Amino acid sequence: MTSPGRDAALVTLLLASVCGGLALAGPAVGPADALAAFTGHATPEVRTIVFALRLPRLLLALGVGAALALAGAALQNLLSNPLADPFLLGVSGGGAAAATVAYAALPAALLGAVPLAAVVGAACTTAVVWWMARGPLGGSSTRLILAGIAANAFTSAIILAVVATAPSTRLPGALAITMGSFAAATPAALAWLAPYLLVPAAVLAWHARDLGLLALGEESAAALGVEPGRVRQRIFLAAAALSGGAVAFAGVIGFVGLATPHLCRLVWGNDVRRLLPRVATAGAAFTALGDLVARRALSPVELPVGVITALLGVPFFVALLRRSP
Amino acid sequence: MAVGRCAIALLVAAQAGTLAGFEPVLDQVGALIAAGPSARIVTLAPDVTELVFALGAGDRVVAVAPHCDFPAAVVSRPRVHPGDPESVLAAAPDLVIASTAGNDPVVVQRLRSAAVRVATLDITSCTRLVEACRLLGALLERVPEADTLATTIAQRCAAAAQRAGRLPPRTALYVVWWEPLIVAAPGTFHDDLLRLAGLVNRAPSGGGRYPRLDPETLLDPALDLVVAPDERESRPLFAKLLTRPAGLRLARGSLPVLWLPADPASRPGPRLPVALEALVAAREANP
Numbered sequence: 302m303t304s305p306g307r308d309a310a311l312v313t314l315l316l317a318s319v320c321g322g323l324a325l326a327g328p329a330v331g332p333a334d335a336l337a338a339f340t341g342h343a344t345p346e347v348r349t350i351v352f353a354l355r356l357p358r359l360l361l362a363l364g365v366g367a368a369l370a371l372a373g374a375a376l377q378n379l380l381s382n383p384l385a386d387p388f389l390l391g392v393s394g395g396g397a398a399a400a401t402v403a404y405a406a407l408p409a410a411l412l413g414a415v416p417l418a419a420v421v422g423a424a425c426t427t428a429v430v431w432w433m434a435r436g437p438l439g440g441s442s443t444r445l446i447l448a449g450i451a452a453n454a455f456t457s458a459i460i461l462a463v464v465a466t467a468p469s470t471r472l473p474g475a476l477a478i479t480m481g482s483f484a485a486a487t488p489a490a491l492a493w494l495a496p497y498l499l500v501p502a503a504v505l506a507w508h509a510r511d512l513g514l515l516a517l518g519e520e521s522a523a524a525l526g527v528e529p530g531r532v533r534q535r536i537f538l539a540a541a542a543l544s545g546g547a548v549a550f551a552g553v554i555g556f557v558g559l560a561t562p563h564l565c566r567l568v569w570g571n572d573v574r575r576l577l578p579r580v581a582t583a584g585a586a587f588t589a590l591g592d593l594v595a596r597r598a599l600s601p602v603e604l605p606v607g608v609i610t611a612l613l614g615v616p617f618f619v620a621l622l623r624r625s626p
Numbered sequence: 627m628a629v630g631r632c633a634i635a636l637l638v639a640a641q642a643g644t645l646a647g648f649e650p651v652l653d654q655v656g657a658l659i660a661a662g663p664s665a666r667i668v669t670l671a672p673d674v675t676e677l678v679f680a681l682g683a684g685d686r687v688v689a690v691a692p693h694c695d696f697p698a699a700v701v702s703r704p705r706v707h708p709g710d711p712e713s714v715l716a717a718a719p720d721l722v723i724a725s726t727a728g729n730d731p732v733v734v735q736r737l738r739s740a741a742v743r744v745a746t747l748d749i750t751s752c753t754r755l756v757e758a759c760r761l762l763g764a765l766l767e768r769v770p771e772a773d774t775l776a777t778t779i780a781q782r783c784a785a786a787a788q789r790a791g792r793l794p795p796r797t798a799l800y801v802v803w804w805e806p807l808i809v810a811a812p813g814t815f816h817d818d819l820l821r822l823a824g825l826v827n828r829a830p831s832g833g834g835r836y837p838r839l840d841p842e843t844l845l846d847p848a849l850d851l852v853v854a855p856d857e858r859e860s861r862p863l864f865a866k867l868l869t870r871p872a873g874l875r876l877a878r879g880s881l882p883v884l885w886l887p888a889d890p891a892s893r894p895g896p897r898l899p900v901a902l903e904a905l906v907a908a909r910e911a912n913p
Contacts, residue, residue: 326842327840327842327843328840328842328843328846329842329843329845329846329847330842330845346845346847346874346875349845349871349874350842350845350871353871353874354841354842354845354871354872355842408862409858409859409860409861409862409863410862412805412862412863412866413866469728470803470857470859470860473803473806473808473836473838474803474805474806477806477838482806484805484806484807484840484841485805485806487870596840599830599832599833600840601830601839601840601842601843601846602830602832602833602837602838602839602840603806603837603838603839603840
């Protein structure tokens with residue numbers, strides 16, 4: 302398939318996820334009624350379901366998917382490590398740990414503050430990981446990964462402790478944070494997520510060329526005019542903001558940040574400037590489709606979206622990996 | 627000679643125990659509970675505690691699970707952690723009573739392997755509650771009291787169901803938690819409450835006893851009403867839901883919520899008929 306053909310396939314996938322998310326996603330309204338909502342022939346109830354419930358949820362899934370995929374692509378290039386993803390550096394874990402602690406401990410009237418706790422947790426973990434990775438001669442990719450692994454272990458332990466001790470009424474919600482869900486999507490949540498998505502995405506776009514050069518090695522990149530220390534710091538912070546924002550509003554959704562960049566590289570090659578928009582699009586479409594399956598597979602029972610993204614993504618990823626040269 | 631006397635004494639004691647009702651019984655998960663005394667009882671769930679006290683055996687309860695708060699005499703009892711066998715064993719019980727609703731079967735097994743008699747109740751309906759009363763009556767040598775309690779519960783449930791039979795059938799969800807939306811599925815005692823109150827549970831099977839549902843389910847026109855325990859903790863979450871699109875029908879009043887007294891509706895114990903009667907009364911007020 303030619304490159305425009307692949308791009309067209311990606312856009313088709315995105316459109317399919319959007320149409321599916323609006324027309325097929327929930328148990329209360331079927332595709333025909335959902336379509337009627339767009340032609341102005343639907344009841345107010347149907348319009349509410351489509352525009353006030355499904356649309357924010359779809360947009361949140363698209364935004365979170367794009368954020369996770371972008372963060373994964375940035376970190377894989379930054380650290381020259383194919384295993385790098387938002388979880389490897391502990392940022393997602395920090396956000397999830399803070400969110401689960403807040404969910405289990407806060408009075409019911411204050412549960413609206415859980416996303417804020419996740420953002421604070423992700424930011425604190427980012428700062429700690431950055432501090433741990435700094436040595437006498439500055440930071441390095443290896444130290445950053447080791448610091449991230451340590452932070453991940455610590456935050457995982459916190460989450461397990463919360464799950465083990467949470468009151469029975471709070472346990473399902475705490476578990477939902479660790480498995481991902483877009484059920485709490487609202488226009489307000491989207492407004493909060495927007496800066497966490499748009500500003501870091503702009504930073505990554507600005508440094509796309511530098512990211513590509515950093516993959517050649519720091520010395521080569523420096524010889525070509527890149528300031529490795531400053532660029533690494535900015536990209537790390539951008540990836541952390543993307544991951545923290547995603548966890549704050551959707552919980553932990555695995556596999557998207559790890560696999561989507563690899564899938565896109567297998568299809569479009571390694572040019573970071575060409576890759577980033579496609580990674581964002583593919584991550585958005587994949588996550589929205591994952592949410593659609595999570596809602597419809599056992600409807601009206603809702604499965605954790607993180608489980609679906611892994612179940613759907615792994616076979617596809619393995620097939621592509623086996624076919625690649 | 628002394629050994630022989632001891633053996634005879636033990637035999638006589640065992641025979642006396644059997645005559646007094648110390649007979650092996652099967653609990654509600656099919657485990658055989660050996661004959662033995664029940665002078666030091668530990669209860670691992672609030673509904674179990676309430677049943678033991680309702681049978682008049684509360685004075686033999688030496689420790690209870692942390693959330694046990696009814697009847698008032700329970701409040702001063704020492705607490706054990708139901709997930710920690712050591713904490714249970716430290717109370718030196720000769721009988722532990724657990725529930726499938728909240729107790730880990732692995733912990734139950736570990737207690738049994740430590741030679742402790744453990745009876746597990748599996749109360750998934752009013753009928754099973756009546757059976758549990760009689761089982762505990764046999765275990766605690768409170769057979770007349772258990773018969774009385776079981777008969778009272780059965781009669782009250784039957785009377786409430788008869789009243790509900792005169793009401794038009796409706797579809798309903800039993801909401802355990804508002805965000806995420808957790809409901810009671812078929813096979814739970816909550817489902818049985820709905821059935822006895824003439825309601826058809828809209829929660830699906832196959833997603834576990836308490837599945838998480840898509841919030842859009844609350845906007846399904848085929849759903850007539852929602853039943854929920856009136857818990858202090860859940861009220862703010864309900865109020866929050868009213869401001870969201872998923873709570874539109876609730877906010878407009880086109881999807882009524884029938885609130886039940888929290889503890890009786892959340893514990894399949896002797897107060898379960900209170901919850902059922904409250905549900906039927908609420909239905910009669912909102913036919």
